[in-house]
Amino acid sequence: MGSRSASRTALVLLSALFEKKTWRQAELADRAGLTSESVRRHMLELRDEGVPLEREEDGNQVYWSVPNTWGPAGVVIQSTDLDALLRIVIRHPKGATRDRLLARILPALPSPALWRRMVEMVSTGSESSDHRYLDVVEDAAAKETTLWMRYFSSHRGVVEARWISVQRVLPPDRLVAWCHRAEHLKWFRVDRIMESRMDPNSIYHRAAVRDVETYIGASIDGFAGQEPIRRNVFVVRAPDDRWVLGNLPFEADAVEPVADGTRISVDTHATISLARFVVGLGEAVHVETDELRELVTVLARGALAASAASGTTQTDVQSRPSTIVDGEPSDSESG
Numbered sequence: 001m002g003s004r005s006a007s008r009t010a011l012v013l014l015s016a017l018f019e020k021k022t023w024r025q026a027e028l029a030d031r032a033g034l035t036s037e038s039v040r041r042h043m044l045e046l047r048d049e050g051v052p053l054e055r056e057e058d059g060n061q062v063y064w065s066v067p068n069t070w071g072p073a074g075v076v077i078q079s080t081d082l083d084a085l086l087r088i089v090i091r092h093p094k095g096a097t098r099d100r101l102l103a104r105i106l107p108a109l110p111s112p113a114l115w116r117r118m119v120e121m122v123s124t125g126s127e128s129s130d131h132r133y134l135d136v137v138e139d140a141a142a143k144e145t146t147l148w149m150r151y152f153s154s155h156r157g158v159v160e161a162r163w164i165s166v167q168r169v170l171p172p173d174r175l176v177a178w179c180h181r182a183e184h185l186k187w188f189r190v191d192r193i194m195e196s197r198m199d200p201n202s203i204y205h206r207a208a209v210r211d212v213e214t215y216i217g218a219s220i221d222g223f224a225g226q227e228p229i230r231r232n233v234f235v236v237r238a239p240d241d242r243w244v245l246g247n248l249p250f251e252a253d254a255v256e257p258v259a260d261g262t263r264i265s266v267d268t269h270a271t272i273s274l275a276r277f278v279v280g281l282g283e284a285v286h287v288e289t290d291e292l293r294e295l296v297t298v299l300a301r302g303a304l305a306a307s308a309a310s311g312t313t314q315t316d317v318q319s320r321p322s323t324i325v326d327g328e329p330s331d332s333e334s335g
Helices: 003-019 025-032 036-048 079-090 096-108 112-122 134-143 209-217 240-245 271-279 290-309 314-318
Strands: 022-024 054-058 061-065 147-153 158-170 174-179 184-189 193-198 230-237 254-258 261-268 285-287 323-325 328-330
Touching: 003 025, 003 036, 022 025, 025 036, 025 061, 036 061, 079 096, 079 112, 096 112, 134 147, 134 158, 134 193, 158 184, 158 209, 174 209, 184 209, 230 240, 230 271, 230 290, 240 261, 261 271, 271 290, 285 290
Parallel strands: none
Antiparallel strands: 022 061, 054 061, 147 158, 147 193, 158 174, 174 184, 230 261, 230 285, 254 261, 323 328
């Protein structure tokens, strides 16, 4: 038998094993057009070349099989990539999807017991029900198909029907979409979707990539108002500025060292969200732009009024200086 026919025979046998993990030797002989003895010889050669073949006899029948984890059930993943894939799955929030993937991946690794220990000890994923509508949201974005949903509006406090054209899906389980009712881009949260399905009968609205990028860039922590984008500037004194720069919940548009700290500039149409962050910095911050200063003042006065109503006076607050120690806020100098 020539080398070409031998190669063809090997391909026929391997193809059969990809389709089904266990075969009777007689079935393989019929498929390959060979004698049973010729199939036996080729299977032994494949085993010598590293294919994890197992041979079993049951009466007059001979069976050849490979492990369920061997071969491309869908795609072939190298062992080094499988290692990396498992680490990603381990860090995923706990839920049915994570459990299913772990059950598929763990048996294919050389030391499954060690990896099971890692699942128990190193899992960083938080408890989750695996947002049931995240898949359909992602599919709607990829297929550019309108998404219908029953959505809980925290602003109105009701569940209402919405048609949206998903533009981006972003962590943590948030999406930017064109709202067909409001006729502009809006943020939505996957965990507030009560029911959802794709609606191919509605026309998908594709927003300009630049508009989507600008909208996301000018948002803060998944929130964007409808006012025009404005520049907001504030200075954080040293040494508190080191902690602040490492914990900004948004991307600063400009950062400039100044004599007493760091000047931070943010272009956003979510100034109220920025004000909520800035007011928490207390005496460590000086606001330079009018709108941000007014919002910070309103929030601070509201907090003081609420504290006074609960029995905490402004004097009590001022008597407890706040600073940032070792990268974390602290109530006192001693930390």
